[in-house]
Amino acid sequence: MPKPNPDTKPWAATRRGLAAELGQIDGVLPGSVIRRHMRCGKPGCACKADPPALHGPYIQWTRSVEGKTVTRFLTEDELASYQSWFDNARRLKELVAKFEIASVHALEADRRHPRTTDSKASARRSKRPADS
Numbered sequence: 001m002p003k004p005n006p007d008t009k010p011w012a013a014t015r016r017g018l019a020a021e022l023g024q025i026d027g028v029l030p031g032s033v034i035r036r037h038m039r040c041g042k043p044g045c046a047c048k049a050d051p052p053a054l055h056g057p058y059i060q061w062t063r064s065v066e067g068k069t070v071t072r073f074l075t076e077d078e079l080a081s082y083q084s085w086f087d088n089a090r091r092l093k094e095l096v097a098k099f100e101i102a103s104v105h106a107l108e109a110d111r112r113h114p115r116t117t118d119s120k121a122s123a124r125r126s127k128r129p130a131d132s
């Protein structure tokens with residue numbers, strides 16, 4: 001029996017297209033970026049006046065590292081250089097989700113392998129009580 005070739009599986013063109021899009025991603029940065037104005041700790045500073053003259057805006061990058069929130073400030077130049085990598089995080093999630101759907105469809109549509117009925121599994125499913 002010949003070794004299965006990935007391209008002979010269903011949805012090959014879709015999966016190739018997604019793989020090509022994934023291959024163009026050259027960086028991914030996690031977390032979120034916001035611009036914010038802040039108060040400092042200096043007594044009598046204008047940022048504590050009424051109305052306050054807050055400092056900033058500062059570009060604040062927040063991400064989670066081993067369960068802890070880590071914050072770093074970015075310069076305008078850094079953000080301009082790396083904005084696309086922040087955008088890529090969302091793009092990557094979308095592409096992976098599409099890749100999973102296309103791959104599940106490929107397996108389900110694959111007629112080379114005869115489907116066997118798992119009667120035990122379907123029996124378990126039908127016995128499961130309904131959500132109340």
Ligand SMILES: [Zn+2]
Nearest residue numbers: 039040045047
């Ligand atoms: Zn201040």
